[in-house]
Amino acid sequence: xxVGFAAHALVELAELEEVLxxxxxxxVRVREALRTLELFAHAGRALEGEWEPYRVWSGPxxxxxxxxxxxxxxxxxxxxxxxxxxxxxxPTTPGSRP
Numbered sequence: 274x275x276v277g278f279a280a281h282a283l284v285e286l287a288e289l290e291e292v293l294x295x296x297x298x299x300x301v302r303v304r305e306a307l308r309t310l311e312l313f314a315h316a317g318r319a320l321e322g323e324w325e326p327y328r329v330w331s332g333p334x335x336x337x338x339x340x341x342x343x344x345x346x347x348x349x350x351x352x353x354x355x356x357x358x359x360x361x362x363x364p365t366t367p368g369s370r371p
Contacts, residue, residue: 274314274343276307276350282339285355289337299333306332307339310350314343324364327353340364
């Protein structure tokens with residue numbers, strides 16, 4: 274499957290790069306972290322509640338979460354948001370919303 278990013282997810286990634294002063298090779302690290310999903314689209318944990326039907330995958334750092342949707346009919350995985358697991362708006366925080 275192909276992995277792509279929603280426009281908003283790219284903006285969020287850029288914001289994290291800037292605010293957290295991430296290294297210049299961050300995009301390369303992100304691509305590498307998402308490579309597993311190309312072969313195993315459902316490898317990420319299924320999210321519940323407000324976050325259904327999305328799944329979550331981490332990397333290249335444990336705090337960086339990719340929330341994604343699998344579009345089987347298009348052979349596509351879309352990263353819909355990039356979140357910091359340490360924040361209150363993380364999909365793994367109880368009561369958080371997309």
